[in-house]
Amino acid sequence: MTLVSARSLTRSFGSLKALVNIDFELLAGERVALLGPNGAGKTTLLSLIAGTLAADEGQVTVANLKPEVARTRPGLLGWLPERAPLNPDLTVLEHLRLAAAFLGLGPEKTQERLDFLIEALNLGTKLKRLAGQLSLGSRRQAALAIALVGEPRLLILDEPTISLDPGEVARLRNLLLSLPKDVSFLISSHVIAEAAKVTEKALILDGGRLLAQKTWAELGPDPEEGFLKEIGQLETL
Ligand code: ATP
Secondary structure (H helix, E strand, C coil): CEEEEEEEEEEEECCEEEEEEEEEEEECCCEEEEECCCCCCHHHHHHHHHCCCCCCEEEEEECCECHHHHCCCCCCEEEECCCCCCCCCCEHHHHHHHHHHHCCCCHHHHHHHHHHHHHHCCCHHHCCCEHHHCCHHHHHHHHHHHHHCCCCCEEEEECCCCCCCHHHHHHHHHHHHHCCCCCEEEEECCCHHHHHHHCCEEEEEECCEEEEEEEHHHHCCCHHHHHHHHCCCCCCC
């Protein structure tokens, strides 16, 4: 079953073409890494799918809904933006409760989700802290927990391991791998070896265009080398 459908997606910023004619489908349960050099268009594509940015041309749906509608449904779309807009004057717990309320989760479900996420993401000591006083890594963990509150079927994560220490990277990996098999991921990352551990294939963007869509097996034994080869950079290094 198709979960995300993108057709001829195009987006420019002024004269800069950030994305050109992207066609892409993500099936239910598929786990895909979105790769590409700096400025390739990864964040732009993820923002269009998450419904926080509008396309100039083309269409994108999530479970046959417009993304901005899909985001309001519990159990559908969890989104970790590159720069999560946390309110510096609210605690982590207040953010999590607000996210649950936004999705219409009842008190029991909210508590169940918070208990699970606090344990899985090691948030216990950070719950009462103001977001504005958190370290970068802790902000990232809080934002990840917010993305996961509604038990989404689709997780869109923009650079999820940025600022996480190695222990927290492993914790996130274990959490992602423990999710039910029908949960789909779309994860942008420059940490290619890590992305390869939690996804099945890579979607490679370059200069706003879709360059390749390959399984990790097709990219070869070294995921980073396979990626660099695809974007024509292996020989130049
Ligand atoms: P990175 O790996 O560096 O995060 P990316 O692949 O996520 O890059 P995008 O952030 O999608 O790339 O940016 C694609 C292009 O669009 C870049 O040239 C970027 O400078 C430009 N761009 C993105 N957002 C804006 C904006 N709001 N205004 C102007 N230009 C933008």
